[in-house]
Amino acid sequence: MRILEKSPCAFLSNCEIWRVRPDTIDTELQIFIVGPEGSWPEETRFGVTFATDAEQFGNMVPNMVRTLTTFGDVYPSYTVSIGYAPTSAQAYSVQRTRDLTPTEWPAYSAFFTEALNEPTVLPTGKALDFLNFIIDELQPELNAAYPINLQDSTLVGHDLGGLFTLFAFLNRPEAFQNYLAISPALWWAESALINLAQDTTASTLSPKSKLYLCAGALEAQHPTKSLVSALPEDLQAKLPQGILRPDIAGHIHRLEAALAPWKTQGLTLHTATIPNETQGSVIGSGLSQGLRALNSLTEIYGG
Template sequence: MKPMMRQDGTEPEVKLPGTAYYHMCAEQTKRDYEIKVWVPESAPPASGYPVIYLLDANAVFGTMVEAMRVQSLRPEKTGVVPAVIVGVGYTAREPFPPDRHYDFMMPVPKEELPRRPDGATWPEHGGAEAFTLFIEEQLKPDIERRYAIDRSRQSVVGHSLGGLFVLQLLLERPGTYRNYIAGSPSLHWNSAWIARQQETFASRMQDNRTEIHVLLAAGELEGSHPSGVIERSRAFTQWLNHSDASGVRADFICFEDEGHISVLPVLISRALRFASRD
């Protein structure tokens, strides 16, 4: 991992206090990622810092860092404890680059893909397994070499397609994180695959020795969206809490008067508190 530079050879225009920036190349796919790491000013606990892996860092890394900096000053009041934030993003300037479709989605048969509103074809997808291996086999070991990390207190946060990725991780690798936080998850993208994974989820949970916490959330104004994100998220939460899998607890929140994008700041704030719970 080397210090991150923009394509024109310059550092980012704005550098948040306490934040390091890197480029990393995935060994398997040769895809480039922009990694941003914020570390608390306070000394780590004896067990190490909790760590939050944040997807779509292009869009929400700054939001999470500023919320953490303010709220973790008084954890006894806010319920937010200092944690390392690892943002996984891209070198592109836009907040939601098309590369995320490849990284966040399992392969989906063409006939099962939802129709795009403008009629165009969707960006390339199907690289979620490779992206997972990049995080688990490259990114996490590097972060744990550089910083004092408590591996028993790891969280992952994603929104929309990132929320879908978080739930795919939960279903396939339920012991990878302690807290899985999925905002407005695009469960309609891969419903057949998800249904198959749900059938065998309890058996995968048998080997998990720690309690898993799951938070699903959506904005109230998303209720009219044809994806049915609120209904699907609520149903997924109910399934988790009533499944045969032991050691998993799920919550669903519908944020009043928020839409698919405006929900992000309140989701990020709630995610910090959720990830801080013992």
Template sequence: MLRTLALAAAALLVPLAGPAAEPATLPGMEERALVSREGLAYRIFIAVPQAPPPPNGYPVAYVLDGNAVFGTLADLARGQTRSQGGLMEPAVLVAIGYPGDAPINMPRRARDLTPAPATPEKGAWTYLTPEGTGGASAFLAFIEDELKPAIAAHFPVDPARQALMGHSFGGLFTLHVLFTRPSAFGTYVAASPSLWWADGAIAREEAAFAAHPPRGAQRRLLLTVGAYEQELHPGLRTRADAEAVARKLADRRMVDGARDLAARLAAIPGQPVDVAFTVLPGQTHGSAAPHALLLGLETFLGPAASQARQ
């Protein structure tokens, strides 16, 4: 038996015969380069359903940190559509990423996804600098004035059915858009939003939103957080810096902060936002992302979304 296993393992090391390897591709997925009016380059990942569009066009989900999440999210969405035996409507996925192959481009996303702090001298309560952050409003302008028109010019999409989804700083940006330009999207998915950033800079925007809630159609917000984003996961307690990490998690109050935010938004008179709050059991900040984004797609495209429109 040992000899058989050894021979099988050796066979795996033999180079495959045939032509040189090519990058793997999946049906309906493409990438386009886009340079903003400010001269910033983006990688735009797009997944288009194989099913024909409905009369008003496909719904569209815009997803942040495209380099990190597009492949997983697009493949999950493709497998969960009704034509594949799933429960979700077909939709166009547009994931916004950055040049290069790194899953996370921290300098670029820090600039794009963080709102301006209340006072520059406070900066961003982290290792980032004020000069490299605070560009959320400019990034939103890029999405609204440049990216959305480009997508609409190339694909049959429904402008009335659009969602924005983001994790961490992306979740923070998602809330920034909801609070400052709520009509931009109908559904918002804020996964593990960095509410702590810049000593809670997003709280100013929340307060202005609550004081003057938008009229018209109710917006939907899915707010998620991992159960182990406020306390250290048992599997990480052997880390050399476990005590310092545990203190940082406790200080940032990711779970309590998200829960409190959901309660405040649900209590706004007139209920301009339909809020759903979910704690993802067993998940840390990083591992919560794919779970939250899949749940976000289900919220946007699943049976409950169809019933809400009826």
């Protein structure tokens, strides 16, 4: 990874923005690194929360962590939000769909390509490359530059980011100790990740990790249908099934069942359906409840 530029952040204190060029991903990324406020002994090392989709969460995650820290709900920590450089040739939606999905889905690629009127088929299923970048390239650079403790780390994501968080948990669980998946897009590729969970728990021992899964109780009122209705009818017909009204809560229950063998081996798992929240509004409450739960899951939620 090459660090192309480091600059201060204009909208958050104790914040630095890195523009980087990964060795294994053909794009430029923008990393928002926010440290805890206040004065601390020089030898202090802090936990760190990694979040996908800095375009959405560049402000939200660090502000939530700071608010919870102020009121004594969580320990002070660093936050690292990963997004795409504004100079990137492709749109944010295109790049996140490529990098956060663990499985290629040709039917979705075809629909997505036509919907965006792209000249070439848009790729999907590159989550492993993105995960390897975070673990093998980004984490060592951050560890050298900041007083962080990578043995006290959390990965957070929503929607496709939640799907990516779960993929990371199943694929390289040792890289983070805590995982927070908010409204994960488990509908992706006909629930391929749930199948992966079943295979993984049957063939490997559980990591000593904490996983918090949540969704909004009102997610059945999914806004995608109204958005898709604006598309031409022939294009609507090409949309893969399961996207218009995904059963997020049902998928989470299925995933919980798939992970059941690991709960007897060391996995600490909590799932929640949060009342009165939609797919979008659940982000804030999911962050608040999930970050608190992962700091002290047994004390707050009774295991």
